Amino acid sequence: MDSGINSKANLQEILNSLEVDRKKIAETYQTCYILFGLAILILVVGLFIRFAALGIIGCLVPLIIGIVMYFRIDDDAKKYKSAYKMNIVGTALKDINETLTIAPQSGLPEYEFISSELFTTEPDRYKTQDLISGIADKTSFGFAEVHAEYKTETRDKNGTKTTWHTIFKGIIFVADFNKNFNVSTVVRPKGIADAIGSWFSKNVFSFGNSEVVQLENTEFDDKFATFSKDQIEARYILTPAMMERILDLNRKSDDTISISFIHSKMYIAFPLSHNYFEAPIHSSLLAPDLLTYDLSIVQFMQDIIHELDLNTRIWGKE
Template structure:
């Protein structure tokens, strides 16, 4: 199947999705109209409203399920046709698993994120760039309390989590986070000291913790601090941890990386640029955090 056929297929799924959205909204709209017009409908008003009261949940459940199914098909075509191609052109040793991501245990071991009672991760990507191996996935962590009308959901984290391999393994635990990172992990309970750097600007926006402060001064070069600050400016929240031969990074995002937007018509150039931008985040971290220098 050539590119134009794939684009046409995605455009067809986009149109089906929009139709399902209208189907989702239609019963609610009809119910509102029935309520407004009930006084003029006489004896039929009760029957019409009762029928619509039954139709609304049935119709919305059906439409919601159909939208989810169409979107899943859209994402699989989009990722396998376009994302994989660009990943292979950008990185080496690429392996993808769109259905799975990091496990809860994986993220817990990183020590970066507070874990709630709802955990989801998908779009696991492995690759290498300039000799540095990495894994990345989308992660969503929520905490749900109460039930029924008293049910409350707090989103602890929604974004991208990265793991970069370092050959240098004598860096003990160093954690860096933006101070507005509310649901930060406990760095696996290791003892850490607060570290103040020479940069007052960095100290105002970030908290630095290290098992041995000398490690923090080693990894937080001016270039590294600039990169961390840029990530923070772009995402609004960022957390990192150097631990032995690993660098863990968690960055908030407004949407899932490498996902297409089924709600919009497919524009080839825009989508290719979006995928390249998602790749560029990985490349930028490797370059600017001097991961290659630490090999």
């Protein structure tokens, strides 16, 4: 009990200290915005009264001051955001699970994103951050934010135009499945799987001899398309109980999930648009619901271990 009280007192102390930094950063940003607005106003007035040169020269003073202030405080903002993740989020995670840690600059490596076979397009631009990892009972797991994109280029009379398209934006969850699979088994949303099925053979993520696995759960087959090179192993993994658990997990998700079982791991992709664990700049750190939403996602991810019964060690790694 005393340990819990001390932990909360320590967290409150850190919050109070960071709140001072946050206010300074927020006030400086506001001053910068005022200076930028003043620069624009001076320029507009100068042009309106037909003294363009005076407007241009006059706007440079607040503009330069604003830019210098902005870049100076931007370094402080980065340090503040890092301290928030390491100290505030890091401490709060321990209330969910003592083993949980956060590594803001780490994430899911791009090679693992590709080898997970969750997606059928190789990224041209890849960002990942905020790796949270831990152990639930005997199962090691982790998850990170990922934003993967590919580009297309079109040519017209004005030159080449590059357009970026999102492959995936959200959280990818990885757990030790305690089984070395002989082949990969991939479960994708039915609509996406139908659309890409015709060009698997020529894609960088070629499924080779993979076949569609027909499963006995009608609802599961309506929602997902399952691919594997080994029909028997796929059915061994996707037992009736496992399929029901995946359907239940999918109902709790904002969008349809994708899952793969490959090597000795299970990967689950949760499409999400919100960035998590970001320190507020223009709202107080002392708000009572500061971490409620973000921590609910962490709890949700940890609950997957129990939802999918991954702690039941029915197989041993060979």
